[in-house]
Amino acid sequence: MYPAPFTYFRASSVSEAVNLLVENPDAKLLAGGHSLIPAMKLRLSTPSALIDIRRIPELSGIREEGDRIVIGATTIYDDIMRNELVQRTLPILPEALNVVGDLQVRNMGTIGGSLAHADPAADLPAVVLALNAELKAVGPNGERTIPADQFFVDLFTTALEPTEVLTAISFPKPAPRTGMSYQKFANPASGYAVVGVAAVVTLGADGKVSAARVAVTGAGPYAVRRQAVENALIGQEPTADVIKQAASQASEGMTFNSDIFASEEYRAHLTRVLTERAVSRAVERARSA
Ligand SMILES: Cc1cc2nc3c(=O)[nH]c(=O)nc-3n(C[C@H](O)[C@H](O)[C@H](O)COP(=O)(O)OP(=O)(O)OC[C@H]3O[C@@H](n4cnc5c(N)ncnc54)[C@H](O)[C@@H]3O)c2cc1C
Known part of the structure; x- marks a missing residue:
């Protein structure tokens, strides 16, 4: 089917894009x-x-700003995956992007587009939550910073105002002895996440978990952190039993989607299984970091 008729504007600056959004209330970026x-x-x-x-x-574009790495909103997936700084410091991004769609999607899709769209089955929302990212937005009243924890509000709904442009995603550089992993059960037809889990784990000098962030996408209406899992890991030596026990709490208190691809029960099961895998892999990587 053809789209309904629309007017096309090409903005040459962020302020021009914001002005056009203000002047055209039904417009989309x-x-x-x-x-x-x-x-x-x-x-x-x-x-x-x-x-x-x-x-x-x-x-x-991708740049280093002190202790942060900043990725512009229209940077395409393929450029992020191939970037040496990202590969070295935020390897969970290439790991997740490698399982997004196909080559064509990875050459057109942008990090900002994916996050602003907030598809419940998208991969990147879980990753930015686990990496404790901040999202920069510019609107008629200037720039503001939205923590990833406050960005995803509901199904296809974010904290962005209709007249705001998401301009950049800013990631803190991980502490030493940090490991990270994204594990996904993909829909075999579309490639989207039936469930995806991102885990970022930091170990202290004593080998115990000093920090952990775990986030789930695909399972419910929007990506969420799993603080019960994080709390069960922090301060513990991450043995296989400790990780299994922590992951067993991953689906508690969550709202699960149910559709022709997977029931609520199956998504809850996948959430626990993929959490155990993501945390185990992140711990392995932290030990060898
Ligand atoms: C065949 C296929 C397979 C796919 N598989 C996957 C997959 O496995 N995993 C996955 O995560 N995704 C998948 N996708 C989705 C893909 O990642 C999209 O590219 C992404 O969801 C949207 O990014 P975009 O840059 O194309 O945004 P667009 O489609 O251009 O925009 C999406 C929405 O975001 C808004 N928007 C875009 N940029 C901004 C901005 N800077 N500020 C504010 N609002 C903005 C737009 O107005 C629009 O409402 C797939 C898509 C296709 C077609």
């Missing part, structure tokens, strides 16, 4: 277009205008 255009073709989304932000130079 266009990044990689790999979620928005299919939705428009199905007429699930009928924006009056598209504001193309792909050619705004300041929105793209």
Whole structure:
């Protein structure tokens, strides 16, 4: 099906994009277009205008800013996966992006587009939660920083205002002896996450867990952290039994989706299994870091 008619704008700066959003209340920003255009073709989304932000130079690229790594919102997945700084410091990003869609999706999809879209089955929301990222947004009232913990609000809903542009994602550099892992059970047809779990674990000099962040995507309406699992790990020596016990709490108190692909019970089961795998792999990597 063809999309409903719309006006096309190409913004050359973030401020121009914000002004266009203010002037066109039904408009949508266009990044990689790999979620928005299919939705428009199905007429699930009928924006009056598209504001193309792909050619705004300041929105793209990866840079080091002191103790943080900052990735511009329109940076495509493939550029993130191939970046040496990201591979060395945030290896969970290439690990997760490697299982996103196919080559074409990875050459068009953008980190900002994925996070702003907040598809319940997207991979990156769990990863930015586990990495304790901050999201930078610019709107008519200037710039603000949104912690990843406050960004995902509901199904396809984020803390972004309709007139805000997500400009960058800022990650703290991990502490020494930190390991990380993303484990996904992919839908065999679409490749999206039926459930995906991201874990980032830091070990102290005594070999015990000094910090842990675990987040789940795909399972429920939006990606969430699993603090009960984190608390069960922190201060403990991460033996196989401790990790199993912690992971057994991963599905407690969660709301699970149920659809033709997986029941609530199956998603709850996958959440526990993938949490155990992600934490175990993160601990292994922390030990050899
Ligand atoms: C065949 C196929 C397979 C896929 N498989 C996977 C998968 O396995 N895992 C996965 O996670 N994803 C998958 N995707 C989705 C893909 O990752 C999309 O590219 C991504 O969800 C959206 O990014 P985009 O840059 O294409 O955004 P767009 O489609 O351009 O935009 C999506 C939404 O975000 C808004 N938006 C975009 N950028 C910004 C910004 N900077 N600020 C504010 N709002 C913004 C847009 O207005 C729109 O509402 C798949 C897509 C396809 C087509």
